[in-house]
Amino acid sequence: MRVYLHTFGCKANQYDTETVRQALEDGGATVVDQWGEADVAVVNSCTVTHVAEAKMRGLVRRMARERRDIRTVVMGCAAALDDGSIARLPGVAGVVGGGDPVAVLKVLDIPAPAAGSPLRAFARGGRGWLKIQDGCDEHCTFCATTLARGDSRSRLPATVVEEARALSQNHAELVLTGVHIGSYGADLEGESLGTLVERLVVEVPEVRFRLSSVEATEVDDRLADLLLDAPEHLAPHLHAPLQSGSDRVLKRMGRHWYTAARYQDRIEWLAARAPAFGLGADVMVGFPGETGADHRATLEVVQSLPFTYLHVFPYSERPGTVGGRLGVPVEPRIAAQRSAELRETGLAKGAAYRAGRDGQYADIVITGRSHGRYQGLTEDYLEIELETEAPVERRFEAELRTANGRIMAEVSGTRCQVSGRMAEPLAPGP
C-alpha cells in the first residue's frame, strides 16, 4: 500500500504524523511524497483557525478530484470536533480524532505494530520533535485545541527518555512539544517539566533540547537554571504566549494564570541573566471587545521586553468556543493596523538583537540542506544558511559577524560567508 501523508498545524500534530509514518512503514506500507502516486492519503488536521480547517477541506476535495480512487483518512484536531461534515467529504474513508496511529492503521486494515515502540526518526530535517504530553486543562475562550485534545496527560518520564535516546541517533536537537507542556507532570507524582528536562539532559547528554511553546509563568526555577546554566543541553530560547498585554483582555480570554506584569517580571528576570536568549511570543490581535487602550497596553509590553521575534495573528472565531460572545468584533481594518504595528515592532527588535550578536559565538545545529546550502539554527533561535560545499558536522560552533544581515561562520577550518535571518516563528497554537 502506498500512502501519502499531509500535516496541518503545530509540532504536536507533526509528531503524531511521524508516529503514523513509522507504524505504516513497520506495517509494510510505503510512504510516497505525491498523492498522485498514492492509494491512500492520511491528512492530519488542525482547528486553531478557520483558515487551517478550510485548507484541509480544500486538499481533501482536490485529491478526490484528481485521484478518483484515493481513500483518505482525516485525523487530528478538526477530525476530533467533526460534526459529520468531514466524513461526508469526497474520498474520506475514515475520520480519526487525535493522533493515535493504531486507530489510523485500523481504518486502513494494516496490522498495528507492537505497542509502545519509540519513535526513531523524523523523515525530514536535523531536528526532531519529542511529544511529552497532550491535551490541556485550561479553557481559553478562543481555543478549540483544548476541546479537540481533551484533558492534559503526561507521558511517563522513562518513556520520554527512551524515545529521546532513539531519536538522538538521528537528530542533534529535540524540541519538547505537546499542547500545554508547562503542565507536564501535573498528573504524575513528583514530576514537572523541570524534573523531566533535568533527567533528559543527564541521560541523553549528546542532544540539545529546546522547549516549544511554554507559559512564561510556568518556567520554574529548576527549568530557569537549566535554560541559563546549560545552554549546550537546553537551548536558551523561550516561546512564551503573551496573547495580550491588557489584563482586561487576558481575563476575557480566560488566561487567569498570569497578568501582564507577572509575565514581564518573569521574562525580564530570565533575559537579564542570559548572554544570548531567543525570545518569542504569540500575540493575538482583535479579540472581541479589544479597545485602542488594550492594544496600546499590548504594544507597551512588547516594546518593554527583549523579544527577538513575534508571532502576531488575528482572532479567529472557533466552533464550540465562547470568545465570540464576549464583546463587539474588532473591524478587520483596525485589526490589520494593529497587527502591522506589532509585527513592525517585532521585526525591528529582531534586527537589533541580530546586530547585537556581532562578534559572538553560536552553537549551530544543522537542520536541513536544500539547493546545495545547509540550513542551521543557533541556540538562541537564529536561523542561518551555510553557503559551503564542504561537509559539515551536524552540530558545531560558529563565530557570528552580522554586518548588513550577513554572518561569517568558521566551518571546518574555512571562513564561510553566510546569510543571517531570524528563524521562522513557531507554528500557530501551542
Ligand code: SF4
Ligand atoms: S490556548 Fe493553550 S492554554 Fe489555552 S486552552 Fe488552548 S491549549 Fe490550553
